[in-house]
Amino acid sequence: HGHAREVDKTECLDLLAQAYEHNLVQFGENVREGVNFICNCCGCCCEAMLAAQRFAFLEPVHTTNYLPQISESCTGCGTCVNLCPVQAMSLVSANNPKKPKRRIAKLDAKLCLGCGVCVRGCPDAQLTLIQRPQRVITPRDSTHRTVIMAIERGKLQHLLFDNQVLFSHRALAAVFGVIFALPPAKQILASRQLKSHYLEKIIDRVGV
Ligand code: SF4
Ligand code: SF4
Structure with missing residues (x-):
């Protein structure tokens, strides 16, 4: 219907590189067989990302077996909060009596897709991808x-x-x-x- 066109391997790799540069999340439909789509998306208007936030219990989007781990030296800059497409990162008080205004990142593991976009984007390398304690339930x-x-x-x-x-x-x-x-x-x-x-x-x- 004029909404899609075939791309060759080179163009496909270029598109993936562009998506990576723009911090888009690559994901696919969360089914084992007959995957209907793969996509490279941000969180502002993509229906799948919005569905992942609103209906996390339905797990409409494929999740990796990794989670970002936040280092104790997190500076609270908020970059990861802005980058996360499903609002799984937030800033909370560091509970440091000596620095009462200090804030650090906090992860909502239930929402996190394990995409790693925040890890790449952290300007101070305070995030590392680690394996989830339990493998993702199919x-x-x-x-x-x-x-x-x-x-x-x-x-x-x-x-x-x-x-x-x-x-x-x-x-x-x-x-x-x-x-x-x-x-x-x-x-x-x-x-x-x-x-x-x-x-x-x-x-x-x-x-x-
Ligand atoms: S981007 Fe890095 S330093 Fe900044 S709040 Fe997130 S984890 Fe902390
Ligand atoms: S890995 Fe980071 S950017 Fe990706 S969903 Fe989890 S918190 Fe958000």
Whole structure:
């Protein structure tokens, strides 16, 4: 439809280098098979980054097995806070009675994608990427579990509407992806809870 064009390997590598220079996050859809997109994004308007902030529990974006570790000598300059695309970094008091105004960076590990953008950007090299204490739970299972629990409790509609999942088509796609992979009886249950003709038609088409 004129929205995409093929690029060769050289142009592709150039584009990746540009993305790296501009501190963009390279990520892919958080599924094990049939990845629909990879992207290089900032956090200001990318739907996937916004979904990662709002719906972290659905884990719509692939997360690495690393986390930035903040050194005790962090100067509190705030560069990492500005660079992080999902607002996983903030500045807090260093709790230093001798320097009551001193601030240091603090990480919200639940939001962090482990992309390393902040590590590259720290002007004083106060950040290091370390392995997460536990390997990331296979993300698709987490979404899977959330959706199944909602269906079993008859609350799928609340999961979608109360959490405003519909505002992000990628988070919605993650939920629908789980529904389409369910056994037929559960798909029918999901369809009834949502009262969605759209979902019914797709389920019919995939052959329930
Ligand atoms: S960019 Fe580095 S020095 Fe600045 S607040 Fe973040 S961790 Fe600390
Ligand atoms: S690695 Fe750094 S920039 Fe990337 S999500 Fe985590 S805190 Fe944000």
